Amino acid sequence: MSGSTTSQFKENAVRQLADVDLRQALTKSKGHFTGGRQNAMDKLPEFDALRDQARDLKDHVLENLDFYLETYEQNVIASGGQVHWARTAKDAQDIVLDICRSVDATSVNKGKSMIGEECDINEALEANGIRAVETDLGEYIIQIRNERPSHIIAPAVHLTKAQVETSFRETHTHLDPDRILEEPPTLLEEARTVLRKKYFEAEVGITGANFLVAETGSSIIVTNEGNGDLSQLLPKVHIVLASIEKVVPTLEDASTFLRVLARSATGQDFSVYTTVSTGPRRSTDPDGPEQYHVILLDNGRTGMLGTEFHEMLRCIRCGACMNHCPVYQSVGGHAYGWVYPGPMGAVLSPSLLGVDEAGHLPNASTFCGRCEEVCPVRIPLPKLMRHWREREFERHLTPRAARTGIRLWAFFAQRPGLYQMATGLQMRLMGWMGRRKGRFSSVPLAKGWTKYRDLPAPEGKTFQQQWAGRK
Amino acid sequence: MANPRVALFVTCLVDLFRPSVGFATVKLLEDAGCAVEVPRQQTCCGQPAYNSGDKADTKAIARQVIEAFEGYDYTVAPSGSCAGMISKHYPALFADDPEWAERAQKLAERTHELVSFLTDVMGVEAVASQFDGAVTYHDSCSGLRELSIHDQPRRLLGSVEGLHLRELPDANVCCGFGGTFCVKYADISDRMVETKITQVIETGADTLLAGDLGCLMNMAGKLQREGAGIQVRHVAEVLAGMTDKPAIGEPSKD
Amino acid sequence: MTAGRDEILGAIRRSLGRSGPVDDSRAAELRARMAKPARNLIPARADLPPSEVIDLFRSQAEGVFATVDRVADMSEVPQVLTEYLKRENLPSQVVMAPDPSLDQAPWDNQPLLEIRRCLPVESDMVSVTSAPAAIAETGTLAMFSGADHPSTLNFLPETHVVVLPVNRIGKNYEDVWDLIRQRIADGEGDLNDLMPRTVNLITGPSRSGDIEQTLLLGAHGPRRLHIILVDSDDAA
Numbered sequence: 027m028s029g030s031t032t033s034q035f036k037e038n039a040v041r042q043l044a045d046v047d048l049r050q051a052l053t054k055s056k057g058h059f060t061g062g063r064q065n066a067m068d069k070l071p072e073f074d075a076l077r078d079q080a081r082d083l084k085d086h087v088l089e090n091l092d093f094y095l096e097t098y099e100q101n102v103i104a105s106g107g108q109v110h111w112a113r114t115a116k117d118a119q120d121i122v123l124d125i126c127r128s129v130d131a132t133s134v135n136k137g138k139s140m141i142g143e144e145c146d147i148n149e150a151l152e153a154n155g156i157r158a159v160e161t162d163l164g165e166y167i168i169q170i171r172n173e174r175p176s177h178i179i180a181p182a183v184h185l186t187k188a189q190v191e192t193s194f195r196e197t198h199t200h201l202d203p204d205r206i207l208e209e210p211p212t213l214l215e216e217a218r219t220v221l222r223k224k225y226f227e228a229e230v231g232i233t234g235a236n237f238l239v240a241e242t243g244s245s246i247i248v249t250n251e252g253n254g255d256l257s258q259l260l261p262k263v264h265i266v267l268a269s270i271e272k273v274v275p276t277l278e279d280a281s282t283f284l285r286v287l288a289r290s291a292t293g294q295d296f297s298v299y300t301t302v303s304t305g306p307r308r309s310t311d312p313d314g315p316e317q318y319h320v321i322l323l324d325n326g327r328t329g330m331l332g333t334e335f336h337e338m339l340r341c342i343r344c345g346a347c348m349n350h351c352p353v354y355q356s357v358g359g360h361a362y363g364w365v366y367p368g369p370m371g372a373v374l375s376p377s378l379l380g381v382d383e384a385g386h387l388p389n390a391s392t393f394c395g396r397c398e399e400v401c402p403v404r405i406p407l408p409k410l411m412r413h414w415r416e417r418e419f420e421r422h423l424t425p426r427a428a429r430t431g432i433r434l435w436a437f438f439a440q441r442p443g444l445y446q447m448a449t450g451l452q453m454r455l456m457g458w459m460g461r462r463k464g465r466f467s468s469v470p471l472a473k474g475w476t477k478y479r480d481l482p483a484p485e486g487k488t489f490q491q492q493w494a495g496r497k
Numbered sequence: 498m499a500n501p502r503v504a505l506f507v508t509c510l511v512d513l514f515r516p517s518v519g520f521a522t523v524k525l526l527e528d529a530g531c532a533v534e535v536p537r538q539q540t541c542c543g544q545p546a547y548n549s550g551d552k553a554d555t556k557a558i559a560r561q562v563i564e565a566f567e568g569y570d571y572t573v574a575p576s577g578s579c580a581g582m583i584s585k586h587y588p589a590l591f592a593d594d595p596e597w598a599e600r601a602q603k604l605a606e607r608t609h610e611l612v613s614f615l616t617d618v619m620g621v622e623a624v625a626s627q628f629d630g631a632v633t634y635h636d637s638c639s640g641l642r643e644l645s646i647h648d649q650p651r652r653l654l655g656s657v658e659g660l661h662l663r664e665l666p667d668a669n670v671c672c673g674f675g676g677t678f679c680v681k682y683a684d685i686s687d688r689m690v691e692t693k694i695t696q697v698i699e700t701g702a703d704t705l706l707a708g709d710l711g712c713l714m715n716m717a718g719k720l721q722r723e724g725a726g727i728q729v730r731h732v733a734e735v736l737a738g739m740t741d742k743p744a745i746g747e748p749s750k751d
Numbered sequence: 752m753t754a755g756r757d758e759i760l761g762a763i764r765r766s767l768g769r770s771g772p773v774d775d776s777r778a779a780e781l782r783a784r785m786a787k788p789a790r791n792l793i794p795a796r797a798d799l800p801p802s803e804v805i806d807l808f809r810s811q812a813e814g815v816f817a818t819v820d821r822v823a824d825m826s827e828v829p830q831v832l833t834e835y836l837k838r839e840n841l842p843s844q845v846v847m848a849p850d851p852s853l854d855q856a857p858w859d860n861q862p863l864l865e866i867r868r869c870l871p872v873e874s875d876m877v878s879v880t881s882a883p884a885a886i887a888e889t890g891t892l893a894m895f896s897g898a899d900h901p902s903t904l905n906f907l908p909e910t911h912v913v914v915l916p917v918n919r920i921g922k923n924y925e926d927v928w929d930l931i932r933q934r935i936a937d938g939e940g941d942l943n944d945l946m947p948r949t950v951n952l953i954t955g956p957s958r959s960g961d962i963e964q965t966l967l968l969g970a971h972g973p974r975r976l977h978i979i980l981v982d983s984d985d986a987a
Contacts, residue, residue: 039685040684043688054963055963058964059964072794072795075792079792083791090773090777091767092760092763092772093778094781095759095760095763096760111758112755113755113758113759117755163970163971164959164961167961180960180961183964187963190962210963211967214967214969214970218969218971226873241785241788242945242946250957250959250960251959251971251972252957252971253970255902256906256972259902259903260903270763275781275784275785276788277928278790278928282791292960295888295954296889296891297954298955298956298957298958298972299953299972301949301952302952303948303949303950304947307948308948309941310940311896311901312869313896313902314896322759324762328763329766331762331763331766333766352673352689353682356689389681389682390685392638392671392673392674392675392676392679393638394642394675395638396671399642412548414550415548415549416552419552420550428677428681429549429551436546438540439541440554440561442540442561445540446540453514462748463748464746464747464748465721472680474679475679477687478683478690478719479687479690479718479719479721479722480719480746481714481718481746482515482714482718482746483746485515485516488512489511489516489519489520489535490535490537492516493519
């Protein structure tokens with residue numbers, strides 16, 4: 027699954043809205059995430075203060091990003107690892123392929139990595155005859171379905187268990203048709219068995235990173251399943267894919283982010299496995315990878331630094347914004363057409379894909395503000411979406427009809443006398459037309475409204491007219 | 498301040514569609530001891546342009562509002578969305594224009610949403626009105642998240658004789674209005690308002706209240722399209738005891 | 752890929768409005784910040800007298816589906832382990848970390864226990880390790896890779912039993928970082944001025960919610976995490 031269908035957001039959304047399985051799956055997950063986060067917050071009085079500190083720490087890192095990246099690099103090298111810098115997704119693919127070829131790899135295990143998705147690493151590997159196996163249960167499910175993740179931390183949140191069963195039966199040809207597979211525990215059992223074998227076959231393990239620690243040259247991954255650990259411990263080579271803004275100064279700083287990450291994401295106080303990896307195995311270590319590589323990806327991020335989208339680089343990818351977004355919860359992640367859905371995607375995707383491709387996303391928001399309310403690093407997501415709308419308006423990328431409509435309305439709004447005369451006449455006419463029913467079920471110029479709802483009729487005389495009469 | 502001079506920012510939707518909310522607002526303000534005036538030079542707060550990325554028009558409209566509303570003790574709007582626009586967004590619009598930034602800031606500090614103004618500024622603790630029925634209340638997003646309006650309407654509604662409040666599950670989740678969003682992304686908006694009214698119906702309340710006419714028209718329009726038989730009103734109408742007019746989108750009785 | 756490196760660093764500097772690296776005084780400041788890492792805000796949750804820290808650790812660990820036994824000293828550990836394996840219908844073959852701190856337990860008094868002290872293989876069902884540290888704040892165990900503790904023991908077998916002397920239970924993650932820095936400073940093991948290759952912070956058994964958000968234990972790592980708390984780490 028590669029490429030983007032983000033420019034077709036509207037069409038995607040209509041298709042997704044009609045998907046009854048999706049609706050069922052999203053209804054199930056919604057309360058789980060929002061309630062979980064609330065619960066975790068209620069148990070931690072310092073939660074909001076930690077969010078402030080997390081925000082400030084990221085701002086500090088971004089101000090000194092070059093320094094921390096260089097320090098991080100020095101410390102990776104000092105611990106025996108290698109650092110590769112990738113300007114683009116293609117660079118990242120090439121680096122991964124070079125490393126794989128250097129050890130004659132035929133099979134690669136992957137822990138969940140959104141950077142991997144962003145760079146289409148699996149496609150690059152497969153195109154070069156290297157098998158890529160996703161080991162996170164959710165990622166595995168979508169890999170066998172040839173889909174993209176629909177959520178950055180719960181990749182298969184859009185699926186029902188029945189759909190997962192169907193996919194397993196289609197791909198796991200060894201399965202006895204009589205074997206009962208319909209409940210989640212049996213599905214997990216099947217996936218665990220299949221993936222267990224594959225852990226021992228791979229020459230290379232690829233993981234993402236939640237944080238890179240400059241102080242120690244370490245990468246940190248946070249998981250619940252343990253797949254990321256087996257993926258990095260068993261193969262000969264461990265490759266870490268990380269974007270440049272993942273670096274933090276110290277382990278203490280990482281701890282602050284860890285305290286808000288899982289709580290915001292799943293409502294856990296702490297994820298099951300937080301793993302700090304530093305370099306390759308040491309001479310006396312009985313296990314662990316012999317080689318440790320880190321690929322630092324830019325892919326458009328340096329272009330966001332110092333701009334009105336700078337604050338987006340604070341994102342720690344917890345997914346709270348999409349868990350709380352009523353638009354995401356209506357259309358699901360696939361409507362967004364690429365790797366990053368929901369509010370964070372609505373700001374990030376136009377930066378990485380271009381606003382021509384992803385221009386719909388920042389517009390498809392009511393600015394309800396719930397995303398900003400729950401963001402652990404306090405990214406003002408609605409404000410950043412509005413900045414994208416401003417850029418589109420400046421560049422005349424806003425659809426012509428919408429642009430004309432707004433400009434025409436603004437013309438009247440800036441001329442109160444004319445506005446009041448015109449609206450006064452119009453409301454009296456509409457009030458008169460709607461006086462019997464009190465509402466309209468169809469209005470030619472407001473079809474977007476009346477397609478799904480009635481339009482309340484105005485009372486008749488405007489407030490301004492009546493107020494003038496009262497005086 | 499015993500009898501502050503209050504400028505009513507009536508909001509474009511109330512002005513055009515539901516003037517009775519404006520008069521309910523005037524009554525509540527006057528009952529609280531305010532001298533209410535309605536500056537003639539007002540149309541809209543500029544949000545449609547602002548949220549469409551049209552910054553130049555937004556600023557022009559904002560300047561007009563600032564000029565019209567300077568010189569009063571307070572500006573009050575029966576809408577968290579419009580009050581939030583003036584009090585939270587106007588100052589940021591003029592970040593690069595110190596003179597207007599200062600004027601915007603001054604207006605911002607004196608601008609309030611109606612219900613929170615009554616409780617938090619005027620110290621109103623109860624209203625003298627009556628409403629027989631079970632109502633439920635939706636928290637409109639801007640009022641809730643930009644202006645922290647949550648307890649205030651509930652407190653005043655609690656003082657209305659005969660009124661029984663049934664809390665709406667997910668009352669803090671957007672109804673799908675979002676200004677031009679509801680027309681530009683009508684299909685998504687429809688799913689959001691459908692989810693909302695399903696929960697409204699499940700409360701068993703016979704009246705739905707909120708503090709923003711945009712959200713109210715959206716939810717009323719959907720409830721009526723579905724034939725739900727639930728009346729929809731602005732919270733000010735109930736607090737002012739001015740519920741003699743038909744509810745939003747309902748025909749006149751005569 | 753040095754071209755990529757220079758391009759990225761250059762782009763960062765341009766975007767931040769700098770023509771080159773941070774100036775010397777700033778660099779010194781940032782280096783000092785890393786040389787003596789300050790603690791940020793730490794939740795007060797674990798700010799308790801020692802005995803309550805242990806209780807907090809236990810309740811937090813049990814809250815994330817770990818199971819806990821508590822014994823007076825190492826002499827009781829083998830028997831408690833045998834009983835646990837029996838209770839859970841698990842085999843009595845275990846693969847144990849070659850960790851000297853586990854040597855203090857009288858394993859020989861449980862003749863049914865078959866102990867191998869090496870790397871785990873696919874067929875191993877139960878691993879036994881110690882943990883050099885634990886964190887009361889969230890019921891978290893800390894494991895450091897090294898000659899005496901292969902990291903795969905923490906993940907491969909379906910059941911992971913951890914012998915934890917209670918005096919190793921700290922309050923917060925920061926206590927673990929300090930412990931590691933102390934070990935590095937002491938020149939312990941094979942650290943050579945470096946972090947252990949793998950530091951695993953483990954909070955409960957492996958889990959997944961990827962199918963309809965149903966909580967399932969044992970996704971890839973252990974299904975069971977059993978902690979034997981030891982009040983005194985001297986052999987009786």
